[in-house]
Amino acid sequence: MQMVATPRHTRASVRLLDLADPLAPMRNQFFLPRGVIYLDGNSLGALPKATRGRLDEVIQQEWGDGLIRSWNESGWIEAPQRVGDKIARLIGARPGEVIVADSTSVNLFKTLSAALALRPDRRVILSTPDNFPTDLYMAQGLIRQLGVGHELRLVASDELAESLTDEVAALMVTHVNYQSGLILDMPGLTRKAHEQGALALWDLAHSAGALPVDLDAADVDLAVGCGYKYLNGGPGAPAFLYVARRHQASFSQPLSGWMGHAQPFAFVPDYAPAEGIARYLCGTPAMLSLAALECGVDLLLEADMARIREKSLALTELFIELVESRLRRFGLELVTPRDTTMRGSQVSFRHPEGYAIMQALIHDGVIGDFRAPDTMRFGFTPLYLRYVDVWDAVTRLRRILVEKTWDQPAFKRRQKVT
């Protein structure tokens, strides 16, 4: 079904929205390449200007001059907790409930291990087939390794609630779907999970820094999230994880490396987990990447999450409206929910030639991405995106579709990452 919107905008009217935007000054805190409209901050966030100088300081002063002393003197050793506590403020967690460590995948392994250990008499992990694949892959790896017959049960998003039975050990879902941008009902599904005696493990990869999240209010048990998307932490930035305080002492996670030990520098041969969230650390943190993440998080803390959400919805709403009014005849099928309460900070359209169209668009300086088999994905990051960028992106997309410039071999040849 295609809604036909009245074309009530012009480029000039859109520019007025930027003039009234309270977040507009934040854009100046980012480095953005000239001529590019970046609609892929949901895949890799843009570079905060502060990061470059901070990394130079970490490299030259802290590593170069301070050398090993910087673990104490520059606060490296506390960085996973310090940055975790900052992220906690973005996702409605309390101090001591979030820590930065490893990758999202590795953190999923830790937290899912916790969930299964806390429900030893249950065997079902409930998720959706369109969950981000690495979450499913990690669950499959864990199930294989545990070897006691756990089942990864996949049901459509709208069947999750009814599928939460007393067989389920853990609900393991992503808050905002990476393909469609659909938001799952965190408070409702968590409540339903708890009613059935299951734990709720949420992946915040497309939520943290993109929209308000309140883990505490929703009574969430466990969560993981990504540092390199809306937190603008840089390519492959360390990830984070959340364990509600009530569960922290109940389980010692299997990736029990020295950084999660009660006394890492006592060098005793037996593992004893640290108190609190620190037991979810494993090896030595990648400090350069972690320092970059902290810059991104600091910037986000300067803005108000309610304002970010407001602008995010205005941007996605504008994009949908402009595509549907200005590109009506090109067969783009909206994948993202029209209901704004169910929409993350991205808009996806399906098209049989989506891959080639996206390559042509990237070639033209509008960077979105493509998710197999046919989804063109556009991320809208309120901190550095203008309303006029949305207008201009649609204009460039229109030209590509009108002139069919996407229809050439160079744009159809698949690359490893898009």
Next chain:
Amino acid sequence: MQMVATPRHTRASVRLLDLADPLAPMRNQFFLPRGVIYLDGNSLGALPKATRGRLDEVIQQEWGDGLIRSWNESGWIEAPQRVGDKIARLIGARPGEVIVADSTSVNLFKTLSAALALRPDRRVILSTPDNFPTDLYMAQGLIRQLGVGHELRLVASDELAESLTDEVAALMVTHVNYQSGLILDMPGLTRKAHEQGALALWDLAHSAGALPVDLDAADVDLAVGCGYKYLNGGPGAPAFLYVARRHQASFSQPLSGWMGHAQPFAFVPDYAPAEGIARYLCGTPAMLSLAALECGVDLLLEADMARIREKSLALTELFIELVESRLRRFGLELVTPRDTTMRGSQVSFRHPEGYAIMQALIHDGVIGDFRAPDTMRFGFTPLYLRYVDVWDAVTRLRRILVEKTWDQPAFKRRQKVT
């Protein structure tokens, strides 16, 4: 037993060694703070000068300008394999047998999982109580999670050979001991393990980049190693792992994240491991930290490992000789083997007041470190250390011991990391 060496050196004679040192020019490739003698490159390697510029390029051009496109266009996606293949040249592995990923601890979990899976009818992991603790902790975590009664059996280094029985699934040991610097016999123990049907998993944390290692010649099955010590990859640099080609197809490791999938960007819900070493990847690599590691590895590839070993032994030999001749009466007890064939690139001395003495020494600009309960550890990195630094370090240590400057509260108060 304390050997009393004839004091045949003077500062002037030691300076002649530097003049004749073929590796001397390498020092200029590193940034070293003025006034500091750095004897802790075994804990955190010094900053290569090239790293600063390279990271600025990664941050500004590749992340800032290239944004998401850099995964393809700047070779980020291939970096784990590319840098792995470079490290392979330092440790006697073949292309496609080494990959950079995660931390040493996480990589130990993966490779030990492989070893146990390949010997499903055996239950013993053989190691030493003085192995680096995180290796023991990870084994304990894995054993708990597998839950089928594996045993971590710890025996003294000199009892390893006789303890390799047909109960043993995996020999899991560190090539160069982090406290004493003792080298274990890699070819001999690996052969013995194989005779008993066990696999050999070696931790190269204090070997890679420090001395010649030939995994292929020793027929080693699995190995892990650290990026931030002798590889000079920066604080918390990503680690590496090695899986002999003959074992790669036999097992799919449990941390089965999307980067180790056969088709990471097909976004299918079922895990299928990539061919070859890539299946040991898990999440998205921390690119800033990985780029810094590559700089460190590149520098090491410029030098010849035989020359590095030759100078390393000359430095440690000189240090032992000078301590034992110039500091004879201060009760420092050598922990490191006198036999150079059994000594890594470090020298450790035990002293009841070792902690305070090391703090006083660090305060005086000679940076070594301390390992509980009483070991002062001095690392000797041939790429950026001069013979005269060894002389001067002993001179400063002598003053501290003669004047007892270590005997004050400030030096006795324990810090988190030393």
